[in-house]
Amino acid sequence: MEIQKLYSSIFILETQADYEKIMESLLIGLDTLKTATANFSDENKLGQGGFGPVYKGKLFDGREIAVKRLSSNSGLKTEVMLVAKLLHRNLVKLLGFCLEEEEKLLVYEYLPNGSLDKILFDQGKRLRLGWERRYKIIVGIARGLLYLHEDSQLRIIHRDLKASNILLDEQMNPKISDFGLAKLFGESETQGNTNRIAGTYGYMAPEYAKHGLFSIKSDVYSFGVLVLEIVTGQKNSSFRNLTNLLSHAWLHWNNGTAEELIDPILNDP
Structure with a gap:
């Protein structure tokens, strides 16, 4: 698969099992994100970026999140593949992603002071x-x-x-x-x-x-x-x-x- 080749070329994963484990850990269901954002309500909208709107949400465990809803012509693979492995205190942390019902959603940590x-x-x-x-x-x-x-x-x-x-x-x-x-x-x-x-x-x-x-x-x-x-x-x-x-x-x-x-x-x- 294209996404497997891309991921392997970027992060040089040792086994297919490593790839599947990491990707599975990042998947978040669409129903979960709809509930967290009150179905992407205007009240929860944080702003509008070049690739789509961003919404504030709250998961069942109490964690606050920011959900980027990508436009249909925006690529999701690059951002997921890059940010998933980037761990630094001065880079925003990717918590997960969703690809369901033609939705392309990226889930990040919520930062209260905004941009x-x-x-x-x-x-x-x-x-x-x-x-x-x-x-x-x-x-x-x-x-x-x-x-x-x-x-x-x-x-x-x-x-x-x-x-x-x-x-x-x-x-x-x-x-x-x-x-x-x-x-x-x-x-x-x-x-x-x-x-x-x-x-x-x-x-x-x-x-x-x-x-x-x-x-x-x-x-x-x-x-x-x-x-x-x-x-x-x-x-x-x-x-x-x-x-x-x-x-x-x-x-x-x-x-x-x-x-x-x-x-x-x-x-x-």
């Missing part, structure tokens, strides 16, 4: 993000990215690192989420090429946006944009007179006024 963008770009909520907390978030994202690039079983390029794909737990620790566009590299591979440019403009490295070339460097570029947003409290796309936040930052850097980029909230006593 970083909902706090960082809200004038009132941003007050919760002092410098120490922002620094902790930056370091956590960097650690998660380093794990994907260097320390996981295979090198993984996320390709869509942005504020809305950083989730925050109870202690505001960051967790990288949404691996729907992620790509695998072998140990000897350093870059890839695609004719299908997918991701979020403003976070894309120029060589990827223009020519479809992606690598660890393109993830690092996205991380740099994200760091600028965290430090300034402004979206990369929020500037009208300048191209983006990067142009704004470069102008200040050349003028020797880089300190003026810092979010004014961070200067308050």
Whole structure:
């Protein structure tokens, strides 16, 4: 089967029994998820991503979950195969998946503080993000990215690192989420090429946006944009007179006024 070959090529499982055991442990019934989310009610809807809506739910054992309901044209295999084996405190944890009645559902741990963008770009909520907390978030994202690039079983390029794909737990620790566009590299591979440019403009490295070339460097570029947003409290796309936040930052850097980029909230006593 295609999925067996994919799984084996990614994680090099020793036996077919290993594969079946892991996949069986991740399966969650559709009825269970309908009950947990009140049949995917609007009241439980957490948000809408590029691949479909996300709902909050509660399992019979009391665990709170986030259920991503993928659109019909979205692939589920890649995200399941990748995230199932990724164990790091700064990566969102996959709890299971469901493929029933044409539904494609991914089940993740629920993170109560939601995505970083909902706090960082809200004038009132941003007050919760002092410098120490922002620094902790930056370091956590960097650690998660380093794990994907260097320390996981295979090198993984996320390709869509942005504020809305950083989730925050109870202690505001960051967790990288949404691996729907992620790509695998072998140990000897350093870059890839695609004719299908997918991701979020403003976070894309120029060589990827223009020519479809992606690598660890393109993830690092996205991380740099994200760091600028965290430090300034402004979206990369929020500037009208300048191209983006990067142009704004470069102008200040050349003028020797880089300190003026810092979010004014961070200067308050």
